[in-house]
Amino acid sequence: MSHMSTPVEPKIKLADVHKAFGPKVVLDGIDLAVQPGESVVIIGGSGTGKSVTLKCILGLLRPEQGSVTVDGQDVVAMGGRAREAMLRKFGMLFQGGALFDSMTVWENVAFGLIQGRGMKRAEAREIAIDKLAQVGLAASAGDLMPVELSGGMQKRVALARAIASSPEIIFFDEPTTGLDPIMADVINDLIVQCVKNVGATALSITHDMASARKIADRIAMLYKGRLIWIGSPKDIDHSGNEFVDQFIHGRAEGPIKMELRA
Amino acid sequence: MEFLASIGRVVLGFLAHVGRLTAFTATAVSHTVRPPFFYRLTLKAMIEIGYYSLPVVGLTAIFSGMVLALQSYTGFARFSAEGAVATVVVLSMTRELGPVLAGLMVAGRIGASMAAEIGTMRVTEQIDALVTLSTNPFKYLVAPRLIAGTLMLPFLVGVADIIGVFGGYIVGVYKLGFNPSSYISRTWEYLEPLDVISGLTKAAVFGFLISLMGCYNGYYSKGGAQGVGKATTNSVVSAAILILIFNYIITALYFGK
Ligand SMILES: Nc1ncnc2c1ncn2[C@@H]1O[C@H](COP(=O)(O)OP(=O)(O)OP(=O)(O)O)[C@@H](O)[C@H]1O
Ligand SMILES: [Mg+2]
Numbered sequence: 001m002s003h004m005s006t007p008v009e010p011k012i013k014l015a016d017v018h019k020a021f022g023p024k025v026v027l028d029g030i031d032l033a034v035q036p037g038e039s040v041v042i043i044g045g046s047g048t049g050k051s052v053t054l055k056c057i058l059g060l061l062r063p064e065q066g067s068v069t070v071d072g073q074d075v076v077a078m079g080g081r082a083r084e085a086m087l088r089k090f091g092m093l094f095q096g097g098a099l100f101d102s103m104t105v106w107e108n109v110a111f112g113l114i115q116g117r118g119m120k121r122a123e124a125r126e127i128a129i130d131k132l133a134q135v136g137l138a139a140s141a142g143d144l145m146p147v148e149l150s151g152g153m154q155k156r157v158a159l160a161r162a163i164a165s166s167p168e169i170i171f172f173d174e175p176t177t178g179l180d181p182i183m184a185d186v187i188n189d190l191i192v193q194c195v196k197n198v199g200a201t202a203l204s205i206t207h208d209m210a211s212a213r214k215i216a217d218r219i220a221m222l223y224k225g226r227l228i229w230i231g232s233p234k235d236i237d238h239s240g241n242e243f244v245d246q247f248i249h250g251r252a253e254g255p256i257k258m259e260l261r262a
Numbered sequence: 263m264e265f266l267a268s269i270g271r272v273v274l275g276f277l278a279h280v281g282r283l284t285a286f287t288a289t290a291v292s293h294t295v296r297p298p299f300f301y302r303l304t305l306k307a308m309i310e311i312g313y314y315s316l317p318v319v320g321l322t323a324i325f326s327g328m329v330l331a332l333q334s335y336t337g338f339a340r341f342s343a344e345g346a347v348a349t350v351v352v353l354s355m356t357r358e359l360g361p362v363l364a365g366l367m368v369a370g371r372i373g374a375s376m377a378a379e380i381g382t383m384r385v386t387e388q389i390d391a392l393v394t395l396s397t398n399p400f401k402y403l404v405a406p407r408l409i410a411g412t413l414m415l416p417f418l419v420g421v422a423d424i425i426g427v428f429g430g431y432i433v434g435v436y437k438l439g440f441n442p443s444s445y446i447s448r449t450w451e452y453l454e455p456l457d458v459i460s461g462l463t464k465a466a467v468f469g470f471l472i473s474l475m476g477c478y479n480g481y482y483s484k485g486g487a488q489g490v491g492k493a494t495t496n497s498v499v500s501a502a503i504l505i506l507i508f509n510y511i512i513t514a515l516y517f518g519k
Contacts, residue, residue, distance in 0.1 A: 060390045084396045092394040098387035102379075116396035161395075 009072055011036045011169060011201040012057060017066035019049070019056055026052050027063065028225030039195045039202040041212045043247065044222035045256065050205040051095055053222070054171050057203075058092060059083055070169070088116060091167035095174050095205075097158040099146040105157050106132070106142035112165045131160040136186055152179045159187065163194060170194060172204040176211050188214045209248050221247060223256065286478050290408055293400040300406050307410035311372050311469075312417050318371060319364045323422035326359050327351055327429025335438050347438070348448035351430030356453070356461045360422040361415075362509055365468035368415065369501035373476040376407055377497035380480025381490035389481070404481070407473045415469025416462040423461065460516040467512060468505050475501040 010033035019027040026049040034040050042050050055061040057068050059075055068075050070086060078086060091112075099108050107114075109131055110124035119127075129139045135156040146154055155178055162170060172191060176184035188211050194200045195215070206212050212219055213233045220230040221244050229241045236248060246254030334350040380403055383389050392399050427449060434440040475497045483493035 055390070058390075058394055060393060084398065087394055087396050090394055092391070094387050094391060096387055098391040100388055100391070101382075101386075111397075112395040115402070 008035060010034055010069075011038070011071065012203065013067075013069045014053075014057070015067045015069075017053075017056060017063045017068060019052055019061060019063045025225055027056070029066070030222075030225075030227055032220060032227060032230070034201055034203055036201055037195065037199050039191070039204070039215055039217045041204045041206055041216035041219045042222055042227075043206065043209075043212055043219060045247070045258075046207075048222045049225060050222055051173055054092070054173060054203065054205065058087065058090065058171070088165075089168045091162035091165065091170045093155075093159050093162040093170075093172045093175055095177075097146075097154045099154055099158055099161070101146050103145075104142065105137075105144050105146060105149070108146065108157060109142075109160045109164050111161065117165065127164060128160070131164050132157070134163075134190060135160045136183060152183065155179065156183075156187070159190075163190075166198060167200065169201045169203070172202065172206075174205055174207065176206060176208050184208065184211060185214075191215045282482070283478060286481070287474060289400055290404045290474070290477065293398065294405045294409055296401075298401070300402060303402065304406040304409050307406045308414050310375075311368065311410050312414035315364075315368050315371055315414075315418055316421065318367050319418050319422050320425050322363050322367050323355070323360065323426040324429040326363055327355060327426035327431075328433045330354055330359070330426075331430040331433040331438065335434075344438075345448070347434055347440070348430065348445050349452045351434075352427050352449045352453050353457060355426035355430075356423050356457045357513075358461075358509075360419045360426060361461045361464035361468060362505065364419050364422045364465065365415065365472065365505045365509075366502055368418065368469070369472045369475075369498055369505065372411070373472045373497045373501045374494045376473065376476025377480040377483070377494045378490055380477055381483035381493040384481060384483050385486055385489060399481070404477045407477055408470060411469035411473030412466050413469070415465040415472070419461055419465035423458065456516065460512065463516075464509060464512050467508050471504045471508065472501045475504065 012032075012034040014030050014032045017027055017030040018025070030053060032040070042053065044050055052061060056063045057070070057075070059078065063076060070089070073082075073086065075083070075086060099105075100111065103111070106125055106128040109128035110119075110121070113119040113124040113127060114121060125142075129142055132139065132142055137153065137156055137160070141149070141153070141157075146157065149157065155175070159172070159175055162172070170191075175191060176187050179187060191202060191204065192215055195202050202215070204212075204215060206215075213236075216233050218230060219233055219236055220227045221241075222228075223243055229239055229244045231239060236244060239245065242255050246256050252258070330351045331347055335344055335347050338344050338346055338350075380389075383392075383403070389399050389403070392402060431442075431445055431449075434445045435442050479493040479497040479500070480490075483489045
């Protein structure tokens with residue numbers, strides 16, 4: 001938590017964020033500050049609310065309580081134009097890809113450049129092809145439709161779309177899920193490059209501990225609606241937290257009980 | 263008490279629904295008049311609604327015109343008023359059947375496909391992706407469809423009027439033995455501009471309602487393929503009911519003295 005003491009204003013700050021769906025409480029008081037240029041990874045069991053956390057920051061879901069600020073601006077109350085301008089800082093890789101299935105692959109990647117920033121199609125296409133190359137896809141894939149791609153290829157297209165406009169803040173929801181180990185490492189390197197070389201702020205979700213160790217400056221673990229541990233990847237093996245221990249070693253036995261019916 | 267509570271719940275649910283629809287409509291309409299405009303998407307929706315609905319609307323219109331001629335001939339013969347067939351056909355088509363039948367057919371064809379397309383985009387998070395790419399879904403998805411529906415339905419109804427009258431002419435002349443030129447002059451004789459104008463007004467309103475219901479139900483669909491299916495059904499049923507209600511209201515406004 002050494003970053004907390006620095007005087008810089010955090011890029012993203014969540015304070016006491018609560019989110020429930022009907023009676024089901026998902027987030028129960030999340031506090032997190034992400035510094036500019038920092039890469040934070042959220043880990044945690046399936047269905048604990050990791051994706052919901054990202055959506056609350058983006059304003060796709062509205063927390064019932066608590067505040068979310070980006071560059072010091074409160075985003076929960078933000079509306080219309082101001083939100084559009086705020087979202088221009090962001091790139092988001094959705095867990096399910098969320099590619100526009102009525103458009104070709106390159107049009108998907110170039111969408112933010114053309115619609116969001118009014119760039120010429122030809123110019124945006126160049127950039128899109130370049131981004132596709134960065135995620136290991138040939139230019140010829142650019143003219144295909146998303147349904148013609150494999151699951152892993154769709155994921156990489158979605159990643160290319162998320163970074164296409166060189167955003168200041170990038171959210172990756174499970175960037176390496178469904179990729180082979182080698183490609184997963186290529187993507188890890190790409191994420192590290194976005195943060196280290198381009199200076200973007202990144203908030204990622206992953207179940208892949210190798211990936212988390214590689215891309216994270218800090219790792220936060222979400223359990224039962226709260227961040228129960230935040231620390232640097234080198235400390236995670238001796239966190240002294242039995243929940244974290246169980247999670248990173250993937251043990252069925254431990255304090256975290258899967259809700260299974262016998 | 264249980265009973266009262268359940269009534270209360272239904273009423274509250276209904277009011278919440280009406281409130282949400284009103285807010286949706288206001289937002290959607292405000293985006294049709296504020297730039298930036300998506301001309302290509304609007305044009306695409308216009309072609310989809312206007313051009314690709316021509317066969318189904320044309321077919322509906324020609325058979326309606328034909329059956330109108332036949333029915334009114336046999337019916338009116340009972341009081342020796344067969345001469346009114348041409349007038350009945352043209353007035354019924356322009357004032358009522360053209361807009362209502364075209365509206366219902368297009369609601370089935372277009373309203374359903376809009377709800378399915380937007381609903382799928384909702385459940386696969388494509389609408390969320392639009393938002394994060396700084397594109398307003400109302401502007402990008404809803405406004406072009408509302409504009410296209412409102413503009414293209416009058417066009418379709420104009421075509422349906424002509425084809426319907428032509429259907430009546432065919433039956434009148436070739437089956438019932440009317441003189442062609444007197445049938446045509448009878449068609450024009452009692453037709454007033456207001457007959458056509460009221461029909462086209464209805465068409466514009468129906469077009470708006472069809473697109474609105476398609477977009478609204480799609481936009482708020484949830485829960486995977488089943489949710490999209492439900493949105494599709496709801497869009498068609500609600501559009502059809504609204505068409506019938508507004509058909510009465512507009513008729514009363516124009517002709518109900
Ligand atoms: N739109 C929604 N409506 C109702 N419940 C929701 C909605 N979105 C998420 N939830 C619920 O919130 C909980 C957290 O969902 P979330 O998608 O954030 O999980 P996650 O931590 O990302 O899990 P995974 O690792 O499997 O992706 C889940 O139990 C889910 O049922
Ligand atoms: Mg998730």
